[in-house]
Structure formats: structure tokens, C-alpha cells
Amino acid sequence: MTHDGPISNFQRHPLTASCRERSHPTRDDTVTTHHPYQPSAHNNHWTTSFTLYRTTVLQHHRAYCTVSNLRSVRYCSDMVTLSELIAKLREIFEDDKVDVDEVIRTMESYKSNEDEWRRFAAFDEHKYTRNLVDVGNGKYNLMLLCWGPGMGSSIHDHTDSHCFVKMLDGTLLETRYDWPDEEDKEAPLRKISENRYERNGVSYMNDKLGLHRMENPSHSDSAVSMHLYIPAYETCNAFDERTGRKTKCQVTFYTKYGSKVDYRASKSGNLVDYGSLVKNAPPIQSH
Template sequence: MEDMAPGSKHALELVKENVPTDYASHLRPKKKARHLCSLGTGEVIHVLSYNALADRVDEFEFVIQGLARSLYSMTSAVSDVRVCHPKVGEVVFIVTFVSKAALDKFKLGPQVEFEKTLEGLACNGANFEASGTMMPAAHTLTSLLEYLKKNVKGDDHNAHDVREVSKEIERWFPRPGEYDKYITLDPNDPKKYTRNLIHGDENMDVILMCWPPGCKSTIHDHDTSSCWVTVVEGSVHEVQYQLPQLDRKFLEAEQKDPATAIGHCGKLKLVNVAELDTGGVTGTYANNDIGIHRVENRTSTLACTLHVYAPPLKKMKIFSEEGTVHVHVASSSKGCEEGGCDDEMCRKPWEKGIFDVEAWNKQV
């Protein structure tokens, strides 16, 4: 997505100037919160636990063996069935349904029927019952960065497994407590978008971009880089164009001195306009083989997007609808002062992990 339009260096400097957060706060959208489980499959787990009456254990065991066999035979509207037998006289049924509607149908039918068979055998029906949507293996911002550091490497977009990286980025569940510190705006220029560095190394830059109401980027390319983007807050539109033909004058100038290359291009051909919204399609990917684009905030509230540029963009072509093109050269600075921090001491306890999963997987 958008990166280095003229003036964006100043936008990075804003992070250092302690811009008041009040300006950003009143622009932030008041939309329904995104749910963590919306990143998962939508499956619903139903757990039922029963204990036998002390003098009816043998009969209880006989009945639950039959119930277990019946549950294991279920194939319609279920994706998994497990039966736990902690000890004689106790059973736990764990059934995973493909939807809440399927669970509701089960509770009104089969569950009523098999609980009738347990009457007089179990202690007052189920001693425990719970159901809920299956929690996905969602990323925190920290775990997403760790994944990206390990898996996004190379000199150009051809080195990347675009599909897999896109899937992992989509698994991030943005929490304001993770990204609020990267939100900065310029109160003196209400239509200026800002670029706030979260992480940068030789393989990529990870940037939170803040889009005030009504602002839009230039039309630009991404040189040899991959560009992944996911909307964090609000809604933006990506306007995509086919890469136009460049004149010989520009191509020759770009070879001699990219920083000053200016020329002409063919008419821009609109290819697609797509909305990225926290309640719908959240992510997209771009490189020069796909086309060029601009990003727009067409709403009356603030929008925030996370961008991964790999490798970091050193230069980009800026196109105008009047048929001109020029090269913009820039670089990103790094460090805590730009809003990004990789210091372990700065992380919250849950960001460090509850236990060493890799060690467990190797040893057990």
C-alpha cells in the first residue's frame, strides 16, 4: 500500500514530537467491536459432563457406553466428537458443531433424548455444561512480528510465499492496547496521513499508517517489494491501476539518477476498487506485477492500516492522472523513538509467551 509520498519523512518525525492524542481520539470510529473468534472457523464446541449416582454406577456405565457410540456415529453438522472417561461413574462429552444453529438443533433434539436415558442414573442431570465458538490460533502483534522476521526474507517479491504470509497476517487480532502507541496525527494538517514505524530490518519495514477522514495517497508503485496490508481500524479503499507505459526519457533518466527522474506515462487504466473494512475483507497484497494503486479514506472517521514492505522500500514511482511520473527516494528510520520497540523489557507479560512452546515440541 501507500508508502513514501513527499512529506512523509515529516510524518515519521511527528512520533518524536509527542502530538496530543486527543486529536486522534475524536476521529476514531465508533463501530461494533471485532470479535476474536471471527478469525476462526466458526465451529462451536459443546461440553457436557455427567456423574453417576453412587448406587447406579454399573447401569450408568452401560448407558454412557451406548451414548458414546451414538455420538461417535454422528456425521451431519459435526466436525469432531470426543468422549472423556476420567473414572468409573464419570463421563465428559465434547462435540464440535459446524455452526451455532447446528448446536441449537442438537440441544433441542438428541441431547434431550439421551438425557432422558440418564434419568435416575446421573446426579441431577449434567453437572457441567458449556458451549462456545472455537478460539482460533490468532496472532498478537508480537507473535506476528516474530513470524514475519522468520519467514519474510529476500531481495524482491519473488522470494516470498505470498499466500502463506497473507494467511498469517489475517490471523492477527488487533487490540488497541497493542497499537495505540503508534497512532499519531498532525493537528496542523488534518488531511495528512502518517507513517509510524513498528519494526524495521534489512528484510522489511512494518508500519502503522493513520488515515484521517478524506485523505488519500498518491498513485504509486512498490519497486521490487512486496506490500501486504491489513486494516486495523475503520475503513479504506484501494484504487488499483494497470502499470502504464513509461516514456524513454524517463527510463533513461531513472538509470542515470533515480532521485531526479521525471517523465511521462500512458493514461492510467482503472482495474479495481476494493474496500478494506474491519467488518469485511481486511487485507490485500500488491507488487508491481499486479499493478499500482492509491489508498483513500472515504469516511468521516480515522482509519489505520498495518503495512509490511519487503524488502524496505528505497524508492517508488509516483504517477499523476495527468500522465506524468517521477521517482521518490526515501528511507525509514528505526528505533523506539519512532514508536517501534523490540526491547524485551518494553513488552507486556503475555507478549513473551506463557511457556516455551518450541522447547516443548522438541522434547515431548
């Protein structure tokens, strides 16, 4: 989001009728990327613009504020329900240009409520699961990932998509890596950083920032995270940490809209009841 000059005003938030104050940033790191699979009205590419900066979340009663290292950016909003969050995300992604900061703030505005998301949280005793919540009018996928104790993903990319993660329960450990060395095809991946995300934390990732792996570091507690991918994708690349070699992977859903997906008779999958999975799911941690 780029400002032409200093701004100091209050605007009504379209969802919560709260106010936000915005002012001119000290710097403008605006990045535009293109994706060939989502045409816009102006060209044959999906365009996403955003300004990169870190935010710190300050919580008070039923409101939250984010304060960034821009000159003065403050955003205050009442907490929203899961249904309101989904509606707001659809509104944000109506445009071809997307403000990543706004998406992060919107996801921060939702405070995890098990009563709202529990029906989408299906676990498997052998692997972490991907559970579709909303397809975002065909522009993105919003899903819950459920992680049993000690479960984790492979090291992977996001095939030019933007990835937002909101922690709903438990803890996830993210390890980021550089892309493989183009000159040395057998070189191990270089680790960049490790980050831990707790309940209600929000993170952002895309291919410009490298590769990553997400895992539940607990040996006793489960974890649940909400992921938003725009544009949605059906394949990604998994990488061997020791050699950097990549393997193309097909991604699937364990459930869609609260129903189990059976892929045995159809490539796209058939929906079946999964009530027994919910009953047998590990207990959610109390807070």
C-alpha cells in the same frame, strides 16, 4: 509453496501450537521474482516464491480459518498478539524464499487490538503518516499508516517490493491502475478496479499487479492500517493520473518505534518524544 504430490496431514503451527491441514492444489501459479538489493546464500538476488489465490476468512470465537479455491487448503489458528505476529513474521522471513500465502494467513491471524498498536499510531492533521514498528532484521519494514478523514496517497508503485496491508481500524479504498502506456506518453492512467478494506481485512499488492492509490473515504472517521514491505524501500514513483507521468519520491517515517522522527538536522532523522501527538490524535472508532 509447491507440493510434489497429494498431502493430507496435520502439522503443528510453530507459534500457536494449532493445526493446519494442507493438500495438493489443483493448479500451481508459482511466481519467482528477484530483487538486486537483498543477496541470498545462493546468488546475488532476493528470491520470493508464492502461489496466487483468493481466500475467504471464516471467524469463530478465538480462531480463524481460511478457505481458498485450491482443492482443499484449510488453516486454523488461535488469534495472536501483536508481539507474536512480529515474532512469526521474523521467523517466516528468515528464509530467502517467502510464501506469500503464509504471510497473508499470518497477518489474518492477528485480530486488531487497539491496546497493542495504539502507541505506534501517530496522526498529523495535514497528511497521512508512516510509523515504523519493526525493521525485520533488515529484510522488511512493518509499519502503521494513519489516515485522517479524506486523506489519501498518490498513485504509486512499490519499486519491486511486495506489499501486504492489514486494516486495523476504519476503512480504506484502494484504486488500482494499469502501468502508463509506453507508446502514448501523455495518455491518462487506466483504472483497473476499486476495493474497500474494512477492519481486519488483508490485501496484497506488487508491481506485477499494477499501480495503486489508497485513501480514507470517510469525511469524519480516521483509519489505521498495518503495512509490510519486503524488501524495504526508500524511494518509489508517484504517477499523474491524467498524463501517466512519474515522479521519483523519497519515503520517510513520521515516527519510529513510537518516537517522532526529526529530519531537520539529519537525513536519516533523529528520534524525539511525541507524546503530545498521541494525546491530540483523533479518537479510534468503537466496534
